[in-house]
Amino acid sequence: MAVAARKTKAAAPVKSAAKPAKARTAKAGADKASTAAPSNMAVFTKEEDLHAYREMLLIRRFEEKAGQMYGMGLIGGFCHLYIGQEAVVVGMQMASKEGDQVITGYRDHGHMLACGMESRGVMAELTGRRGGYSRGKGGSMHMFSREKNFYGGHGIVGAQVSLGTGLGFANWYREDGRVSLAYFGDGAANQGQVYESFNMAQLWKLPVVFIIENNRYAMGTSVNRASAQTDFSRRGVSFGIPGEQVDGMDVRAVRDAATRAIEHARSGQGPYILEMQTYRYRGHSMSDPAKYRSKDEVQRMREEHDPIEQVRGRLTREFKVGEDELKAIDAKVREIVNDAAEFATHDPEPDASELFTDILLEPAKA
Amino acid sequence: MPIDILMPALSPTMEQGKLAKWLKAEGASVKAGDIIAEIETDKATMEVEAVDEGILAKILVADGTENVAVNTPIGIIAAEGEDAKAAASGGAGQAGKPAASSPQAAQSAPPAAVGEAPQVAAAPKAESAVANPPATPKSYDASAEFPAGAEIVSMTVREALRDAMAEEMRRDGDVFVMGEEVAEYQGAYKVTQGLLQEFGAKRVIDTPITEHGFAGIGVGAALTGLKPIVEFMTFNFAMQAIDQIINSAAKTLYMSGGQMGCPIVFRGPNGAAARVGAQHSHDYAAWYSNVPGLKVVMPYSASDAKGLLKSAIRDPNPIIFLENEILYGRSFDVPKGDDFLIPIGKAKVARPGTDVTIVSFGIGMTYALGAAEALAKEGIEAEVIDLRTIRPMDIETVVASIRKTNRCVAVEEGFPQSGVTAEIGMKIMEAAFDYLDAPVARVTGKDVPMPYAANLEKLALPNIGEVVAAAKAVCYR
Numbered sequence: 001m002a003v004a005a006r007k008t009k010a011a012a013p014v015k016s017a018a019k020p021a022k023a024r025t026a027k028a029g030a031d032k033a034s035t036a037a038p039s040n041m042a043v044f045t046k047e048e049d050l051h052a053y054r055e056m057l058l059i060r061r062f063e064e065k066a067g068q069m070y071g072m073g074l075i076g077g078f079c080h081l082y083i084g085q086e087a088v089v090v091g092m093q094m095a096s097k098e099g100d101q102v103i104t105g106y107r108d109h110g111h112m113l114a115c116g117m118e119s120r121g122v123m124a125e126l127t128g129r130r131g132g133y134s135r136g137k138g139g140s141m142h143m144f145s146r147e148k149n150f151y152g153g154h155g156i157v158g159a160q161v162s163l164g165t166g167l168g169f170a171n172w173y174r175e176d177g178r179v180s181l182a183y184f185g186d187g188a189a190n191q192g193q194v195y196e197s198f199n200m201a202q203l204w205k206l207p208v209v210f211i212i213e214n215n216r217y218a219m220g221t222s223v224n225r226a227s228a229q230t231d232f233s234r235r236g237v238s239f240g241i242p243g244e245q246v247d248g249m250d251v252r253a254v255r256d257a258a259t260r261a262i263e264h265a266r267s268g269q270g271p272y273i274l275e276m277q278t279y280r281y282r283g284h285s286m287s288d289p290a291k292y293r294s295k296d297e298v299q300r301m302r303e304e305h306d307p308i309e310q311v312r313g314r315l316t317r318e319f320k321v322g323e324d325e326l327k328a329i330d331a332k333v334r335e336i337v338n339d340a341a342e343f344a345t346h347d348p349e350p351d352a353s354e355l356f357t358d359i360l361l362e363p364a365k366a
Numbered sequence: 367m368p369i370d371i372l373m374p375a376l377s378p379t380m381e382q383g384k385l386a387k388w389l390k391a392e393g394a395s396v397k398a399g400d401i402i403a404e405i406e407t408d409k410a411t412m413e414v415e416a417v418d419e420g421i422l423a424k425i426l427v428a429d430g431t432e433n434v435a436v437n438t439p440i441g442i443i444a445a446e447g448e449d450a451k452a453a454a455s456g457g458a459g460q461a462g463k464p465a466a467s468s469p470q471a472a473q474s475a476p477p478a479a480v481g482e483a484p485q486v487a488a489a490p491k492a493e494s495a496v497a498n499p500p501a502t503p504k505s506y507d508a509s510a511e512f513p514a515g516a517e518i519v520s521m522t523v524r525e526a527l528r529d530a531m532a533e534e535m536r537r538d539g540d541v542f543v544m545g546e547e548v549a550e551y552q553g554a555y556k557v558t559q560g561l562l563q564e565f566g567a568k569r570v571i572d573t574p575i576t577e578h579g580f581a582g583i584g585v586g587a588a589l590t591g592l593k594p595i596v597e598f599m600t601f602n603f604a605m606q607a608i609d610q611i612i613n614s615a616a617k618t619l620y621m622s623g624g625q626m627g628c629p630i631v632f633r634g635p636n637g638a639a640a641r642v643g644a645q646h647s648h649d650y651a652a653w654y655s656n657v658p659g660l661k662v663v664m665p666y667s668a669s670d671a672k673g674l675l676k677s678a679i680r681d682p683n684p685i686i687f688l689e690n691e692i693l694y695g696r697s698f699d700v701p702k703g704d705d706f707l708i709p710i711g712k713a714k715v716a717r718p719g720t721d722v723t724i725v726s727f728g729i730g731m732t733y734a735l736g737a738a739e740a741l742a743k744e745g746i747e748a749e750v751i752d753l754r755t756i757r758p759m760d761i762e763t764v765v766a767s768i769r770k771t772n773r774c775v776a777v778e779e780g781f782p783q784s785g786v787t788a789e790i791g792m793k794i795m796e797a798a799f800d801y802l803d804a805p806v807a808r809v810t811g812k813d814v815p816m817p818y819a820a821n822l823e824k825l826a827l828p829n830i831g832e833v834v835a836a837a838k839a840v841c842y843r
Binding site: 101103132133134135136137138142143144145146151152153154155156159161162163164165166167168169170173174180192193195196197199200203357358359360361362363364 | 542568573574576578579580581582583584585586587588589590591592609610613614618619620621622623624625626627658659661677680681682683710
């Protein structure tokens with residue numbers, strides 16, 4: 001997997017070990033450019049790599065801690081970890097602007113952290129405590145932050161695609177220059193409302209970027225067993241929505257494609273589809289033993305394509321960042337995560353009176 | 367043999383219309399397929415095609431005649447070789463139809479199964495499944511809630527809904543309408559007539575036929591603070607979108623710990639129209655009323671439709687606004703002015719009485735009010751309560767009435783099991799059991815998918831007789 005995909009036009013000089021790149025734009029037309037072209041992988045500055053490293057590591061450590069706390073019985077219900085997919089949301093956020101909205105499904109912890117939501121509030125929501133983002137009433141799959149323009153956290157597969165298109169609609173209606181980033185998985189990509197949304201988004205030229213996080217399994221069903229067309233970048237072809245396949249394990253490729261997609265949407269040309277080829281290391285949820293794939297497959301992905309290790313390697317090899325500096329970052333991240341876990345463990349549960357609040361808003365007095 | 371040209375029905379619910387214009391003169395020859403006249407309803411102007419050939423021997427209903435009942439002979443065609451004069455003098459009725467050549471006669475023609483007092487149900491048209499009485503029943507007086515000194519105008523429910531949207535769109539740029547055929551077509555039922563012309567294509571948005579998708583888009587826009595009015599061509603089609611209505615619109619405020627409200631109105635016709643079968647006749651009041659996080663409104667009169675829709679648009683919560691196609695064309699008194707609001711969650715006493723309380727809402731009010739008039743003739747004074755809002759339900763007003771009457775009949779068109787009337791009955795048990803002198807009775811739609819056949823459809827719906835019988839039963843009379 002992990003095909004670095006690019007639009008045909010070359011941008012930056014080849015830096016890293018070249019992987020075959022493949023253009024996949026609906027605009028350019030079907031399979032014309034499917035032959036290998038020289039890679040033109042985007043480069044990151046040292047600061048950008050350090051930023052990506054920090055952000056991805058925070059998500060990784062946070063999720064590991066969440067898994068641990070789930071095992072301790074502190075987190076209940078469903079808990080879907082983002083481990084392995086960190087480069088997707090971090091790279092997207094590096095290309096987005098203040099005010100752009102983010103909406104996703106239930107594998108949402110990483111998106112929230114990448115949007116700048118506090119680890120404490122996210123973790124306390126996972127433990128169902130009053131300091132959680134939804135005051136303990138939403139849980140892992142249902143968190144929101146109006147302040148950070150994070151619109152959830154949705155538990156119904158595919159629902160966030162229409163909702164995210166609605167966010168784009170609001171931007172179009174207000175003409176405020178914002179772009180909606182709507183994330184969904186390869187499983188959700190087969191839902192009917194996704195195509196209803198594609199149609200209207202393109203019909204009205206709404207500023208939405210559809211990010212399909214193809215982690216190769218919709219719960220336990222592999223992409224090949226569920227999808228007649230496994231090239232998800234082409235799912236918008238019949239609507240004329242351009243799409244790209246992107247190496248979602250490489251944060252630079254993600255940021256690069258995201259920049260193009262967001263610019264397309266922001267400039268009034270309508271929606272754009274990015275298929276992020278990624279991988280989740282853990283099961284679908286905490287209760288999934290993941291027997292539908294081999295241990296070798298997971299091991300290979302971790303060893304050869306890990307998004308964090310790729311950045312770490314560059315930082316040490318190319319930017320000569322010392323072990324000490326990286327260890328300091330690791331320590332800082334662990335401190336944030338431990339603090340969040342500590343807070344989420346000891347924060348009280350919501351007051352019983354919370355049961356009946358937030359059901360309806362009080363209308364303004366006429 | 368001369369042939370009567372009959373006033374055609376242009377929609378499942380059309381009862382009468384205006385003969386706007388004859389396009390052929392008496393004596394003109396007519397071929398099948400020729401456009402011979404134009405008919406106007408409150409929804410649209412339609413052309414009348416000839417289906418027979420011959421000479422237009424006589425025009426029976428003149429240009430510009432209003433309220434011509436469906437099936438009234440409007441002209442006579444003499445066949446080739448027939449003496450047109452003789453045919454004309456033979457006149458209407460030869461085809462076995464009652465002559466109705468004056469507007470007055472036409473007006474009294476269509477009585478009705480569903481909504482009118484039984485004493486008028488005499489003409490042949492009584493077999494029709496619907497009624498369209500031209501004016502507000504005498505027993506329904508809404509004026510107590512009208513602003514003092516306001517000018518009162520008669521308008522249809524359809525016009526009242528349109529005015530409510532237009533007024534609120536003028537008031538607040540965040541309000542917009544989206545749905546199928548709401549813009550260029552002017553509304554599938556003409557409720558959004560004129561809105562595109564006034565507010566433009568950005569605020570009056572035709573969607574593709576994709577309820578699930580555009581409901582989700584509406585909810586997403588509402589989460590950012592815009593105030594969409596999402597029209598469903600009928601709530602039957604909202605089943606495609608019900609996940610977004612319930613899982614996204616109704617629950618997000620709670621799931622976000624109060625951060626993210628969803629100020630959206632889902633509106634459109636709900637329940638049975640006339641002869642449209644099981645998939646277009648479902649009443650969803652009970653479904654939506656089951657869901658915390660929603661408000662469910664179901665008005666009967668035009669003034670309530672206007673005042674409640676304006677309140678719904680201003681409300682910061684997701685509102686299910688259930689209209690009724692049969693009621694669209696009915697006229698009621700409505701006060702003029704942009705500030706006329708009816709609060710959501712308040713029932714009203716539509717007719718005062720002392721002997722039995724009849725509770726209903728939406729089109730169910732036609733049975734309730736019709737029954738009250740019939741009961742009055744037998745010396746039983748029913749107090750009729752229009753719930754107007756199903757959720758939150760103003761049971762206090764019902765209980766206050768029951769304390770007076772000690773008896774209650776609840777009426778709805780929806781199915782009996784887990785219906786709104788089931789809820790009314792239970793709430794009365796909880797709040798007013800000691801005041802009851804008889805068990806609460808209910809009259810509902812029958813527990814069957816809506817049949818198509820006119821007689822079966824009529825049987826499937828409640829009727830005034832059933833409400834009268836139930837009221838007498840709880841009065842032990």
